[in-house]
Amino acid sequence: MFLCGLLWVFAVLCSPTSAYYDPDEVASLPGMSFKPNYRQWSGYLRAICKLRGPVRQMYCIWFHGEKGCRFFHDEHVNDDGATLYENEFSWNKIANVLYLESPAGVGYSYSDDQQYETDDDQVADNNYLALQSFFSKFPSFTQNEFFIFGESYGGIYAPTLSLRVATGGSFKTNFKGFAVGNGITSFEINDQSLIYFGNFHGLFGNELWADLYSNCCENNICNFYNNSSPACSIVSQAFNIVYSSGLNVYALYLDCAGGAGSRRPFHHAMRHHFRAYRKHWQTNQVGGTAVAVPPCINSTAQTNWLNRGDVRKALHIPDILPAWDICSDVVGGHYHTKYETMRDIYLKLLGLGLRVLVYNGDTDMACNFLGCQWFVEALNQKETTPYQQWLFDNQVAGFYQQFGNITFLTVKGAGHMVPQWAPGPAYHMFQSFLSNGSY
Template identity: 70%
Template structure:
């Protein structure tokens, strides 16, 4: 099936990479024009991160290398691979694969890492999965070093780090570690998609998002202003009066990841997404618990059944070189999420350091997401105090308005019209155009 790879000399001898190479995938009905590997990167002694690496379909030697990290904390980057920007996706039957016409590996080499240990097929020998933001950044950095030891020919490719959701913490902290580390990496920039950048701004902005999207009636809005505002300044972040408003967003059955899409699956069926919400809205959850309001039914609204069924097939695990001793793959890990310690209330200082080093940054948001809403990230970018170099303006994809953007020197804030939390999944065409523009430092 993969015999055409024998004609691709760009990565040296096949024997050098043979241990991790994927030469067959159950359910694949097409011949890929790229190579792929699945195996393990050592983050530290006894701690191993599962990776899946696909080369560019265009020019692996010259095209950039992109690291993709999903968030959680505790959710797998293989969700990004199989649902968002990977070269193929899993059919609803969970048995066959189909090509993704907007795969990011059409123009880049893409590395997916399941991080931290305990997520997906990543593991630790001692089964200690307690970690924090700094530890994850350090482990990801060491895993990168392990990757370049396996694939030294990619060390000089332009390198970018992308993170989604809680990847809004992972990506910048790892970027700073890479930018200031001793490893020789041709690091060019970082991007955060619907990411958490400031807990306070994310919570504060959600109330405005909810009201102006018609979720709150005038009586509730009036109560919020009476109880939380004084002399034109509102504090929805620390107020105990926001419980009803947050309950509408997260307890009523709305899809918090994409306001205008239906809520898929059974409400409360996936604890991993409940755990995500407790991290994104920690203070708010504490207030709810004080008032004895249950947080056990945050609607997951995400259907990952097909991916889970496929990844847990014995023949798929064997093809991906997954040890038989590891437990079944799951989208998110409760064990990791429950023991995770958040250290940074905001990424402001990290962004300013990265941008001062001349790195390019992109903050992009699907504008219907309520987990990490666009308004909070827009406020975050504006609060950095950078000089604007363009006006807020529309951008085009496939002859249609795809959203809006504004540039502040080497940092761009961009929205994707009508998309939710997982932009490459729900707006694949515009997401691909955005991706290409950012990698090439082109216009939007």
């Protein structure tokens, strides 16, 4: 989440009976090779809980990664702990940045009763309470325009939170819009488009593509998502190539950290994909033990730094909390997805006049650009800017198309984590969106 105006790193404490760690300013963080020229805080914010189920305590808002994976991902911390804010393309040069680790149970977020079963709506409620808590403690920021950004499964977190903000709360008048980067917009469209993405990027070969087309298509209309024909189970072969052959699913043209031989499936991330064929691919080529860390991603440096005692102390992390990790297998395994598509929520938000940006690094296979493009087009908004290139540093940085208040944009050569792999173009995109300027 971005608030125009200091860098904020918060935690949200959603329990009046829990220990309360008041947000305090952090001059610098241990292990960094620079001293920030901006102010930053870390700690916990108390929220009044009116939740269904267990009390949540969330270490505060950038939504990132799969369910159960959040905060300080590769985009936010490098080998010496320095964040990507400290470079010429740091987003906090033009906006306050507020991060939230969500849902409870990931990173330094936790639940009092250690019960981590949750769903899309409950996470949105928690996140809304977190935002209320922030504005209650820092009321001057209610005068600032603000935007919500989400990435990956944040494609659900961002619009569901946006709807709550836009339809209630004293700070709703300055909420101007949201952006989703390489995010889930529709499980069906994402899976359907992935087959085309894989084929036209040379992953399947003519023989497999011919079999896919003959067994899953009729009258030139293909159903790769939930086709009831037993012959269409051949989709599992395509699935295995994308997810289990050693390719980096988050960036097709980058190597897989640890090598292809170390590649194991990230089951919680895959459980919504091609569900009609799940039994087939689970009993065939997709083997191995489920792992919490996203495959092909090396998070060792970030994990080591965030678990240093002096770093935890500087961030005001209570000693009772376990070690930080990039993902939580417990949270991922107990998460219930309630929305198959964000279509209705997008339409409601567009009807309220909010600005929306859907952007994709075009080498990502986890949430591929083609699916997001199809999703935006299917909203049936009137085109106002035809599909065309946009530039950064006098080079083609990608392509974009506008439909009134919603923009679809690609970032050329970037994968799942656009700000990490294309910081310059991402900065330009971010600035243009906030200012409602041209790309």
